[in-house]
Amino acid sequence: MLAIVTDSTSDISKDLAAKHKIHVVPQHVIWGKENLLDGIEIDADTFYERLTRESIPPQTSAPAPGDFTRAYQASREAVNADEVLCLTLSKKLSVTYTSAVQGAEHVPFKVTVLDTGTASLGLGILVLLAAKLRDKGASSTEIVAELQRHLPNIRVYFVVATLEYLHRGGRIGRAKHLVGSALNIKPILHLSGGEIRPKESVRTHNKALSRLLDIAFEECGNRKMSAIGVMHGQAPDEARYLMERLQQHFEPENLYLSHICAAVGVHTGPRIVGISYDLTEN
Template structure:
């Protein structure tokens, strides 16, 4: 049985990686002013998004793909001969994308396994790659969906933001809301907990926040892991964190590099320029091992 793999544009997979593993990517949208742009387009690049956030002249928001958009992707796969679909997405607590996928799944004529990873960015991306590994090894769609869900739940995602203002405006601040009033006095380290953004630690400077991210990531790595560092217009900070983690986690990385990615415009709209995140994803048992 031919099984297709679908995700959304927030998973931080490069076009090359998606093509290599035959992953279809459904774009979310970024709305700058009155104009909506598909994530991944030049008009919705991270650089243009960051500039719009800094200028503050035009409102910036994001939008999930409509169920009809997801359905169109599913139907195209069916026409190509796929008989089953695994659809792996960012946390349903932070976006309606999972709901759109679930609605589309009811209207297509093949089984669809919709996975809420409870993650964002490479936390979702690593789950997608685990599902791809299962399918490439001849596993079933059900097995691929199960492995993706398990990996998402096992993953640790921590991030530092220069300000909580963007999360507050987008309604994604969740349990970190108590920090908003003192945001000028602290540099918050946030964590995804069951798909929601919550406060984790408070430090006084950006430098100390990055040091803590490195320590916390090391504590989260208790076995073989994949690790990614993501940022929005904070390349120097992110590169320094990559270097530190590469040395500290050498045993757990087993020769794999720490991925360095700049997040897309959709996630960027909610965290703002200066954000640095680290994702630690325990590796599942390899197919056939």
């Protein structure tokens, strides 16, 4: 048996995590003198409401190695596992991967830590795939090999209301040159090579949403999609619109809707909306 661990930037709901026996290690949201556990001491709705009214900007801190050590032990005991697989967000976006590796040095059983090079439901889709393979009886070696096959094919595209938060948090990557662009220009960003990069820019928010769909239609073509995710931070109407269009067009095996967690929202700001999918051929 294999225990599966990830961090809260995977944006997997509590219900999905419980259903698939996935242990989620919370990131830390630092707000003034408060140190809040992401998804435990502050949920997404509370975070975004507070973000829009408070003058003090929040920050994030990755889980400590000890947090992962405890998670490995607890997850292993919970499912009576022999070993643990931990999937983290891109190491170019956070030191979470390093903490996860260091945490594995303090347990007397095998832990495999995988840098997925992605985040949000891009990471979440991979974690759920790992759980599905485990439940079908695949070995840890087989699961890691299959995940490695999927990693290059995970896509994450998103639109933010403003680049201010990405710029302030130092997560803007190769989209830095877009800061200061005209207010009516809405950049479509994506995760590529483990960092945030610009895909293209359009005028108006509605056109950006339509372009997100067009990108998915163009990239995916007529293939049968196993997993598609829609994620948002304080943008439920836009997320529902994307969900309906994607469901109608693809009828995917799994269609996930997720709130973008506080730890990601610190760096993206409110009213973010995005899509994620896996282009791997079955």
